[in-house]
Amino acid sequence: MSYDGRFRVWRGDADGGDLADFTVEVNEGEVVLDIIHRLQATQAPDLAVRWNCKAGKCGSCSAEINGRPRLMCMTRMSTFEEGETVTVTPLRAFPVIRDLVTDVSFNYEKARAVPAFAPPADLAPGDYRMQQVDVERSQEFRKCIECFLCQDVCHVIRDHEDNKQAYAGPRFLMRIAELDMHPLDQADRRQAAQHEHGLGLCNITKCCTEVCPEHIKITDNALIPLKERVVDHSYDPLVWLGSKIRRR
Numbered sequence: 001m002s003y004d005g006r007f008r009v010w011r012g013d014a015d016g017g018d019l020a021d022f023t024v025e026v027n028e029g030e031v032v033l034d035i036i037h038r039l040q041a042t043q044a045p046d047l048a049v050r051w052n053c054k055a056g057k058c059g060s061c062s063a064e065i066n067g068r069p070r071l072m073c074m075t076r077m078s079t080f081e082e083g084e085t086v087t088v089t090p091l092r093a094f095p096v097i098r099d100l101v102t103d104v105s106f107n108y109e110k111a112r113a114v115p116a117f118a119p120p121a122d123l124a125p126g127d128y129r130m131q132q133v134d135v136e137r138s139q140e141f142r143k144c145i146e147c148f149l150c151q152d153v154c155h156v157i158r159d160h161e162d163n164k165q166a167y168a169g170p171r172f173l174m175r176i177a178e179l180d181m182h183p184l185d186q187a188d189r190r191q192a193a194q195h196e197h198g199l200g201l202c203n204i205t206k207c208c209t210e211v212c213p214e215h216i217k218i219t220d221n222a223l224i225p226l227k228e229r230v231v232d233h234s235y236d237p238l239v240w241l242g243s244k245i246r247r248r
């Protein structure tokens, strides 16, 4: 069963652009990325789109579909009514390169700013030991495919370009939380999260969690616990005293 679907796709580059209307065949079982590929094959061979696995695992085909950040390969056409116009636009929080392709290098800069796992200097790799509960706690965060939909949707940078300097975004605050929860990590992640990566700017709107294609509970399991750890460290007098004594 097929039908002619109506689509609006953003065409343009860094200097500007506009929405273009297309009618494209839609077949049963297809996803939005199938339609974009058919559009390239039949009507717009120069349409720029980034994709790779078409299985929801590479995180490449991120876009906004009817205004919502989503993976094109994981958005079934059956989600929409046959007569509905489906609008596909590039991620809004990042600069457009061309058509549906954006420059996501902001995210790589933020990734580089998070120091790597820092085990005790005298611990040989073969001597690492962790409780299963600690392994499981961070396992959820490691499902991240770096599609950057959470980075795109978070209003702290989506609506405030000038916050980008000060704010790492949910993906990288989650990475800091993962490292802070690691029992062998020695780095001071909490002060860095608060003062260098803008944890305080997150006001727990949970939009990041809503768009995560891996269903990671970014806010509840990473960001809120990290905020609690920061508060404990900074304001609990017993924790403060304990840290001073331990440092002696």
Ligand code: F3S
Pocket (backbone or CB within 6 Å): 153, 154, 155, 156, 169, 170, 201, 202, 203, 204, 205, 206, 207, 208, 209, 219, 223
């Ligand atoms: Fe942004 Fe998620 Fe916090 S969307 S404001 S990082 S809860």
